[in-house]
Every structure is written in C-alpha cells, then in structure tokens.
Amino acid sequence: MWSYTCGDRKGDRPLPRPLLQLHMPRSDGLTDQTPTLNNPKVSPAFAINDPGFSADEWDRMLKLVHWVGPDRQITNASMSTSPDHSAFVINDLKGSYYVGEELHVTIVAKDFTKTPKSYGGDFFQAKVYSDKLKASVFGEVLDHQNGTYSVRFTLPWAGLASVAVRLIHSSEAVQLLRRYRSEYSNFPYFTFYGFYVGKDPQGARVDERVVCNIKWEGVVLGSDQKDCCCEYQDAHTGLTWQCLKPRTLPCNALVYHSNGGYTDHMTALEKVLLDSQHVHRGLKGDSRQIRVMTSNATIGVRESCKPGLPTPIPSGFYMNDVWTSFVCAARHFAVNDTTQCLKDKHIYIMGDSTNRQWFDYLIQAVPTLKRMNLHSPGQVGPLLAVDVQNNIDLHFRSHGLPLGCGRVPVASLHYMSNEIDNMAGLPHTVVIFGMNAHFSNFPLSYYAHRVALVRRAVEALLRRAPETKVIIKSANTGFRTIYGSDWFSMQMDRILQEAFRGMGVYILDVWQMTACHYYRENLHPAPLIIKN
Numbered sequence: 001m002w003s004y005t006c007g008d009r010k011g012d013r014p015l016p017r018p019l020l021q022l023h024m025p026r027s028d029g030l031t032d033q034t035p036t037l038n039n040p041k042v043s044p045a046f047a048i049n050d051p052g053f054s055a056d057e058w059d060r061m062l063k064l065v066h067w068v069g070p071d072r073q074i075t076n077a078s079m080s081t082s083p084d085h086s087a088f089v090i091n092d093l094k095g096s097y098y099v100g101e102e103l104h105v106t107i108v109a110k111d112f113t114k115t116p117k118s119y120g121g122d123f124f125q126a127k128v129y130s131d132k133l134k135a136s137v138f139g140e141v142l143d144h145q146n147g148t149y150s151v152r153f154t155l156p157w158a159g160l161a162s163v164a165v166r167l168i169h170s171s172e173a174v175q176l177l178r179r180y181r182s183e184y185s186n187f188p189y190f191t192f193y194g195f196y197v198g199k200d201p202q203g204a205r206v207d208e209r210v211v212c213n214i215k216w217e218g219v220v221l222g223s224d225q226k227d228c229c230c231e232y233q234d235a236h237t238g239l240t241w242q243c244l245k246p247r248t249l250p251c252n253a254l255v256y257h258s259n260g261g262y263t264d265h266m267t268a269l270e271k272v273l274l275d276s277q278h279v280h281r282g283l284k285g286d287s288r289q290i291r292v293m294t295s296n297a298t299i300g301v302r303e304s305c306k307p308g309l310p311t312p313i314p315s316g317f318y319m320n321d322v323w324t325s326f327v328c329a330a331r332h333f334a335v336n337d338t339t340q341c342l343k344d345k346h347i348y349i350m351g352d353s354t355n356r357q358w359f360d361y362l363i364q365a366v367p368t369l370k371r372m373n374l375h376s377p378g379q380v381g382p383l384l385a386v387d388v389q390n391n392i393d394l395h396f397r398s399h400g401l402p403l404g405c406g407r408v409p410v411a412s413l414h415y416m417s418n419e420i421d422n423m424a425g426l427p428h429t430v431v432i433f434g435m436n437a438h439f440s441n442f443p444l445s446y447y448a449h450r451v452a453l454v455r456r457a458v459e460a461l462l463r464r465a466p467e468t469k470v471i472i473k474s475a476n477t478g479f480r481t482i483y484g485s486d487w488f489s490m491q492m493d494r495i496l497q498e499a500f501r502g503m504g505v506y507i508l509d510v511w512q513m514t515a516c517h518y519y520r521e522n523l524h525p526a527p528l529i530i531k532n
Helices: 055-064 171-182 268-273 335-342 353-365 416-421 444-464 486-499 511-515 527-531
Strands: 087-090 102-108 123-130 135-138 140-143 148-154 159-169 190-199 205-214 229-233 240-244 254-262 290-293 316-319 322-325 346-351 370-372 383-387 392-398 429-433 469-473 506-508
Touching: 055 486, 087 159, 102 123, 102 159, 123 140, 123 148, 159 171, 159 486, 171 268, 171 486, 205 254, 335 353, 335 392, 346 353, 346 416, 353 383, 353 392, 353 429, 353 469, 353 527, 416 429, 416 444, 429 444, 444 469, 444 486
Parallel strands: 346 392, 346 429, 429 469, 469 506
Antiparallel strands: 087 102, 102 148, 123 135, 123 159, 135 316, 140 148, 159 290, 190 205, 190 254, 205 240, 229 240, 316 322, 370 383, 383 392
16 A cells, blocks of 8 residues: 655644635746736747746746645544535524625534544535525635635525535545646556558558657656657647557557557555545534525626636526626627627637537538538538538637547647647637546646647737637546546646636636536536527
C-alpha cells in the first residue's frame, strides 16, 4: 500500500485560511506580460514541456488550482472521509425566507471510524432544490481546512425547498488523483493505438498496431531504447505525437488512430478510495424544508450579455426545467427565434463529444438545418449541416490528438489551434470550442500548453477580425473515474478561464447547470440540459 506525507502535524497551528472550493477567475490582475487585444504581443516560440504562459500567469494559474490535503500519512481507507458518517445542518433555520435571501449550511466531515476530520480538502457539491417545482440552485462551498465546511446559497424562487450535499471525492482520493496526474510519466495508465497499413514484399496487405501517446517530459511508450519511436511533429504548433516503431512497416505508413489500453497501477487501498462507496455519494443531513416567500427584491443586476462577464455563484437557477441566468439577461428561444438568431451565421463547433452534443441539438432545434453526409467519422468529423434558405452552415470537428475514440483516420485529426488559425473570421462567424475531458489524465503543464496554443490562435483571429464571436464552453460535471474526474475537470476549467480572461470572448460556464439538475449527473448531459 502507498502512503504519503503532506507536512508534520506538530504543536498548535493557527486556524488555516478558508478556501473556496469553486472559485471563478478574478476580474482583475492582468499583468503587463498578458497578451490582450489592446496590448498584442508576439507569442514566444513554444518549447517542449513549456506551459506556454508567462511566469506570472503560470504562477497565478497554479494558485487558482491549489488544493489543500491531508496533513498525515494515509495508511488505510478508514482514515478517509465517510459519506455515511459525515453530515450537514442548516444554520439558524428561520420559519420563512424571502426570495433573494441567503441560506447557510455547515458540513462536518468524519472518517469511517466516525472520528471528525481535522483537515480539509474534501470535494463537496451542494444544492437547494424542489422536486415539485423542478427547481434547483448551486451552493458555494468554503473549506475551513479543519474538517468543517460552510455552504452559502441564494434562494431564488418562492415555495418549499430542501438541501442536498454530495461528497464527490474525499481529500484522500484527491491526493491520489493529484499524485497520478503529477507522476503521469511513471504511471501512463491511458494510452492510444496507431495502426500502420502497407504491403509485404509479396504484395499482401500488412496491418500493424502499436502504442502511441503525446511527446512530453517523461512520457514513455514501454521502451527506453534509442530510436524506439516514430515521431510526428506538427510544423505549425510544434506538437509531437509519438508511436512505437512498427515491426516491419515504415513510419510513414501510419493511417489510423484509436483508444488504447487502460493500465491499472492502483493498489488495493487506492481502489477503495475511488470505489462506489466513496465517490459521488450523498450525505445524511438536515431534512427540514425551507419556506421561501415572494419578494420585490431583484437578485443581482442582469446586464446585457457581452464578452468577459464573470460567473457568480450561483450563476443561475432552474425553475420548471428552465434555466434563468444571473450572469446576464440571456434569452429563451422558441424555434422561430432560434432560426432567426442563427440566420446568416457560419458556426464552427470544436472540441470533444460534449461539444458535439450542441451540434446534434441545433440540428434538432432548427428543422430547416439538414445534415450532410460527408462520410467522415462521427466522433471526430468533419461534420456539416446546412440551411440554404436561411444561409446557415454548422460545422463540427474534434480538437485533435490526444483523443479517445474508435478507429479513425489520423488525417481527420486536426489540432484545434490550427483550425482557428486558418479562419478568416467575419462578422457572421461564430466559433464555439471546449477542451477538457480528453486531457484530464495528462500533466497540467501539457494541458496549459495546449490552451496557450489555442489562446494564441484566438488572439490572432480577433486581431484580424474583431467582429468574430468566440464562445468557450466550460467543462461538464459527471466524470467519476481515475482517468477522468470532476476534480481534474475543475482544475483544467480554472486554467482555461484564467487564460482567456480579458480576451474579448464569451465564456458559457455550464458547470453549475450540469451539477445541480435533478437528472443523474452524466458527462454527456440529457437533452433537456443541453437545451438550456
């Protein structure tokens, strides 16, 4: 069994500073080194293993993803946070509240021996909800780093409501996730396959499958021999993909790409920390209902939607399955409204399957949009739908390698930053992208490097065509495994949003929308959530 130490617990210590578990990038703090549209600078050449940001920016990002953890050695699972023994209570519950008032809840974390925890780092999510009203709102969790947590809710609707709290990951499991990601080079638990196709001297077809992966510091493919690998460097980005050399075929015979294998490096203790008894479990707690009365108060000031708006907590709420935003005065669209909104638009959606859900939804929402059969792989694209009458064309393409998918042509996998660099950009052009799920098990420095490449491309696009509308979709919740966790997603989301702060882009933050709905969380949300 593995163990780790995060500092010695000796003597009395001052009460640690509370930490917000979900905090959005700040609205200030840009440094002189941060490229903006008003202060464009030539981006430096990217070097291997370089996150691609200035030292100040990277330091700020590392602070945003800082997470406290256990202050002692963890030698058995009973020391981890127990969702069955931890509980929450509503603080000073009143007979009634008014719409817009706050509700406060305290969480007390205990381990499997029913002993209260004395350190923080547990990953909780909380909501206030009403099944009858099909209503819910996300709560803001504050970690006091002593085993207790505070949750703040804003009550946005009139009627009865209840509180629910879930333990997503114990602090011990978070430490495990962090360790596996930081030591990815020693534990490459998720790899890919490259398929080489050619002919032998007799003219018979030859297929060879080998292991492939990114080229990044310490990433090995199962062989440390010199000249072990075929390398494929993209001339524009400098990104390199590598594969073990096939037995007989040359490196230029690489034709297909697919998911590889998952190698389980976990010990018995580690598996327990991430099993179903520990992950995404609801806590027992205060079952008293909250009575909310109608008020003349207005929750927040909803200005018109524009780039650069921060995402508050809560960022909105569901009522009768309809999401109302607190970020800005977002509209709700009927079918005809949707068509008119998209008229004369060239819409490019890029990313992973969670972005492809938007492509599929829009085809259903706009009856005049007809999908073209390009005979391309559905998981990676290119995909195309057109509405000739209203001059709408809708595109989808994946973000390129690394990508977990079935067997697809390597030639179909384009790096997203290259696609953006190849766009002229126009007032009628809309670019929508996200990048999260397929990067979750790689080092943060590699993810940051990819984000920096995309930022450089977006910056250039907006400089040559500032009327182009660029929309970034945040991560969904619902990832539950060692190679894909909500904790990984949240950390990457913080880096992505920080990288594009002040860049003149729209950030459509769907984290809270996917976390607080009554449907069971899924990395690929239900159509109703996609609609909102």
